[in-house]
Amino acid sequence: MAEKKNLANLEKNCVCKDIHFDGPIKLGKGNVIHPKAHLKSSGGPIYIGSYNIFEERVVIINERNDPLNIGDFNLFEVGTIIHNADIGSNCNFQPRAHAESDSKVQDNCIIGPKCLVPPKVELPQNTVLYGANKRRKHKPDVKMQQSLHLRHLTYLHEYLPKHNNCSLI
Amino acid sequence: MEHLNKNNNKNNIPFPYVYYQCTCQVVSKIRRDIFFSTNQFPLKEPVESEINSTTISHFPPTHFNHYRLKSIYNLYFCPSCCEIHCPDCVKNDFLCFYCPNCLFDVPQASVVSEQNRCIRNCFECPVCFNVLTVVSQKDVLPTSASTSSITDEQNSYYLACNVCQWKSLEIDLSFDKSTGLYLQLQKKESVLPHEVEFQNLRNYYDKCLRSNSNMNSINTKRLSALFGNSSSLLISPSIISHIPDLKTKLILAKRENNQKSDEYNKTNDNQDSTILMEDELEMIRLKNLENMEELTSLEQKLNQPEDQPKFLSHLRIHRIPLRVKLQTKCNKCEKILIKQEIQKMKKPSNIRFAIKCFARDYIPNIFIQQLIPNKPLYKDMPVQVLLKFVNPLSQEIQVSLTTLPNKQNENENKSKPKIDTDIKKSAPKSPMSPIFGRRTSSLMASPKARKRGPSLKISTAPIIPTKIKEEQYKKSEGVSSCNVTVLAKNFKIPAYDPLKEFENETEPTEQKQVGIFEKKKNSVSIVVEVRPTGNVNDRVEFPILVTYSFVNDQKEVDNETPISPNYAELSHGVQKFVSFWTVIGIGKIVEENIDNNKDNKNKENKNKKK
Numbered sequence: 174m175a176e177k178k179n180l181a182n183l184e185k186n187c188v189c190k191d192i193h194f195d196g197p198i199k200l201g202k203g204n205v206i207h208p209k210a211h212l213k214s215s216g217g218p219i220y221i222g223s224y225n226i227f228e229e230r231v232v233i234i235n236e237r238n239d240p241l242n243i244g245d246f247n248l249f250e251v252g253t254i255i256h257n258a259d260i261g262s263n264c265n266f267q268p269r270a271h272a273e274s275d276s277k278v279q280d281n282c283i284i285g286p287k288c289l290v291p292p293k294v295e296l297p298q299n300t301v302l303y304g305a306n307k308r309r310k311h312k313p314d315v316k317m318q319q320s321l322h323l324r325h326l327t328y329l330h331e332y333l334p335k336h337n338n339c340s341l342i
Numbered sequence: 343m344e345h346l347n348k349n350n351n352k353n354n355i356p357f358p359y360v361y362y363q364c365t366c367q368v369v370s371k372i373r374r375d376i377f378f379s380t381n382q383f384p385l386k387e388p389v390e391s392e393i394n395s396t397t398i399s400h401f402p403p404t405h406f407n408h409y410r411l412k413s414i415y416n417l418y419f420c421p422s423c424c425e426i427h428c429p430d431c432v433k434n435d436f437l438c439f440y441c442p443n444c445l446f447d448v449p450q451a452s453v454v455s456e457q458n459r460c461i462r463n464c465f466e467c468p469v470c471f472n473v474l475t476v477v478s479q480k481d482v483l484p485t486s487a488s489t490s491s492i493t494d495e496q497n498s499y500y501l502a503c504n505v506c507q508w509k510s511l512e513i514d515l516s517f518d519k520s521t522g523l524y525l526q527l528q529k530k531e532s533v534l535p536h537e538v539e540f541q542n543l544r545n546y547y548d549k550c551l552r553s554n555s556n557m558n559s560i561n562t563k564r565l566s567a568l569f570g571n572s573s574s575l576l577i578s579p580s581i582i583s584h585i586p587d588l589k590t591k592l593i594l595a596k597r598e599n600n601q602k603s604d605e606y607n608k609t610n611d612n613q614d615s616t617i618l619m620e621d622e623l624e625m626i627r628l629k630n631l632e633n634m635e636e637l638t639s640l641e642q643k644l645n646q647p648e649d650q651p652k653f654l655s656h657l658r659i660h661r662i663p664l665r666v667k668l669q670t671k672c673n674k675c676e677k678i679l680i681k682q683e684i685q686k687m688k689k690p691s692n693i694r695f696a697i698k699c700f701a702r703d704y705i706p707n708i709f710i711q712q713l714i715p716n717k718p719l720y721k722d723m724p725v726q727v728l729l730k731f732v733n734p735l736s737q738e739i740q741v742s743l744t745t746l747p748n749k750q751n752e753n754e755n756k757s758k759p760k761i762d763t764d765i766k767k768s769a770p771k772s773p774m775s776p777i778f779g780r781r782t783s784s785l786m787a788s789p790k791a792r793k794r795g796p797s798l799k800i801s802t803a804p805i806i807p808t809k810i811k812e813e814q815y816k817k818s819e820g821v822s823s824c825n826v827t828v829l830a831k832n833f834k835i836p837a838y839d840p841l842k843e844f845e846n847e848t849e850p851t852e853q854k855q856v857g858i859f860e861k862k863k864n865s866v867s868i869v870v871e872v873r874p875t876g877n878v879n880d881r882v883e884f885p886i887l888v889t890y891s892f893v894n895d896q897k898e899v900d901n902e903t904p905i906s907p908n909y910a911e912l913s914h915g916v917q918k919f920v921s922f923w924t925v926i927g928i929g930k931i932v933e934e935n936i937d938n939n940k941d942n943k944n945k946e947n948k949n950k951k952k
Contacts, residue, residue: 283507303506304470310635311507 183224187330190338196235200342201245205329207231208337217241222262224326225249232256236274244280246322258290261298263318270302281313353407354881355927360708360729361411362701363403363885363923365393366431371401390674393425395889395921402746402885403923411925414708417701418679420672424920426701427672432679437667440690443473447690448664459661463523467503468642468657474501474510476520501659513655524661531658536648624652706741706835706890707732708924711859711867718932719882724873727928732865733835741866741890742832748825825873826884829857838864870926878933889921 183203192206196214201223206212210227212219214235222245227233232254235241241255244262249255251268258272261280266272270284273292278284282296285303290296301311333339355361369389376384403410418427439448441460452461465474479498499517501510510516517526531537631637636653643650651657667690670680681697711728719725733739833855842863859867874882894916 285505301507307470307506309469309506309508312509312512 183326183330185341187333187339188342189333190340201225203326203330205326205333207333214241219243222247224322226322226325226329228253246319248322248325263313263315263322281315283311353409355406355408355411357881357927357929358710359413359925359927360710361406361413361925361927362417362426362705363411363925364417364428364431365398365425365922366428367403367410368393368398368401369431372397386673395919398921398923399744399887399889401923402887403925406881406883406925406927414702414705415700417705418670418672419699419701419704420675420677420679421699421704422677423672423675424918425674426705426920426922427679431673433671433673433676434668435671437669437681438690439664439666441662442665443662445690453664456661458664460664463521464662465501465523465659466645466662467506467508468645468659469508469654470503470506471641471645472503472505473662474503474659476500476517476523477502477509478520479516510659513657513659515659527659534649628652703734705734705920705922706739706888707734708888708926710926710928713928719874719929720934721874721876721878721931724871725928727870727872727926728859728867729870729926730865730867731835734838734864735892736837736839737892737894738837739835739890739892740832741835741888743828743868743889744831744887745826745828746885748827823875824882824884825875826886827871828868828886829871830855830868831857833858833866833868835866836861836864872928874931876931878931880931881927882929882931883925883927885923885925887921887923889919891917891919893917 186200186202186204186206188200188204188206189208189210191208192210192212194212197218198212198214199218199220201221203224204221204227205225206227207229209229211230211232211234213233216236217238217240219233219235219241221243224245225243225247227249228251230252231249233241233243234254234256237257241257241259243255243260244264246262247260247264247266249266250270253266253268253270253272255266255272257274258276258278260272260278261282263281264278265283267284267286267288269287270290271288272278272284272290275293276290277295278290279296279298281299283301284290285301288302288304289306290302296302296308297310299310299313301309303309334341369386372389372392373384373386376382376389412428416429418429418432419425420427439450439453439458440446441448441462441464443464444460444462446460446462448456448461463476466472467474476499479500499520500515501523502508515527515530517523519526532541636655638651638654638657642654642657643652645660646658649656668680669678671678678697679699680695709730709732711730714726714728731741845863857869859869861867870886872882872884874880876882
């Protein structure tokens, strides 16, 4: 019940004006995009889901003709680069993570800091990438993660417009 | 031979570099020479005491790799014996033990009793070996109404790893309180089979020991270490040797194969049957594996040597192993080279040094300033290298350089470096510039050095390398020999004055010496001409012997007898000599492109036409 109330407050996207974007991009509901993010598509469109958070210096590039799909409730931390890669829901890309071309990241994954998703690799659900190219499966605590994510989102919706030039799309 | 070269390539030092040879390399070469000539392997001490400038000059570095040569930032310098030391020829002592997570300084008594692990609540993740954090289960479900089911009586804490997201709930481990985790863990672990076995054995041998009349011979300290859990047994395996009964029983069992003692017979039988059952179950489980993710890696198994589990669910958590702060001492004179500051509380977070004797504060630092011309190296094209010598001392130093004899000139000249008498007014006769190229005994060349040092007890004079060694050096593959000419073989470098560091340069009025490019506040740049004479893709590396001397105004106290034969007593102080080999690597010889030259000519023609 409390979650539903929270979601209702976040219908609009909070997008900072200082971002670079190019090409056809579709956003869902309630996303937050921090300044200095880059969203470029020289090929097909980019379809972004709802309630995602894109932090500073996040680069999302789509060079192929197929559309690039990003799911819901993802957190892309500072410096993430996503190059022609499809991404599911509930993922957490920690700072400076890379998803190389033609790879696919499924739901509930956690990509550790400075970790690489190799090209043309499909990461199964619930995997954690950590250290120097190590992988393991973990049991995600979905409820805890989602509630944490929602708290993050509401906080950002409240405070980001106070300190940056934002537009509510 | 090709695969050998490939292995060697890993050890090659990347260009461009200036690396130094430590005196321990010279010592090991001398010992090897003595062994080959006399078939007796000499001890270190008499050889080390014989080391002086002339002996070092006869042992240039032959292999240019990371093991034999070190960068100046990795070297130490002992001010009393005036010698370079590398991390391999230095003694280390323990200074303090600390936990890397909580930075708690552990007293040495607790180190032994707690098996080198942290006393407080610091645990290590069994999967990725990072620190575990204590998480409360109540925080997990913040807003749902079902929190009433979790009361204070139930377990509410577990450990989680932030790196690999491992949770101790995966091995069904949770705690009642957030403090005193190790005690709670010990209670749970005491039920495990290997713990039970250890406790049974310990109880049995306890009885034997107490009934034994020879109580005095047993080391009570070792006994007290037995009173822990099974992991204490791994720390000192010699405990077993102190239990008298165990030894005798093992011997008896070996001798009397037919007459087996009752106890051993029973336990063996039981173990055999149980082991077979467990093996079968494991085999079935392994066969039905879906993927490799359930299995442990070798590192994870070795971290838990008591039972070495194959499955991730059998891994247990351990406390973080302690780390150590070291103090380094010179091998010869036991002088402390590096010591960290110990205040009253011995804080491990303190990173200041009380004593630090790094080589860069005592030895002239050598840098490659410039390559004239700044193009890739071609065969037989002379290149001028500007080497900059920086003096870190607060006294003026006198530097003299020698190189290996060049290929062409080997048979003709016996290159004797000339000593400029004008500059060296302060220093009287000194055996500084070694006479290289002569195949005579170093004993003849420098009588003073001979008198000072204690004589080697072995009759042959093994300080000079034999002819075979010289040829071996030149045949090493991949390294090109080069003709190196140093014009300025002797020069002075002024002292380092911190007060004048930010002052502007004044124009020097004195005439420049031949071969010196420029002189600055405490540095001198000299010109070295190098002509690579190897094949394409050979590495151009050449050694230079640097000998420097400086004068200490204060006279040495009479109690301190000079340990090394590198001293010269003067009227107003003591002059100390230090010599070492440096290897300078510039680059690889590149194939000359004739096409490039043609292109350049075409471009020139086009420009002319315009």
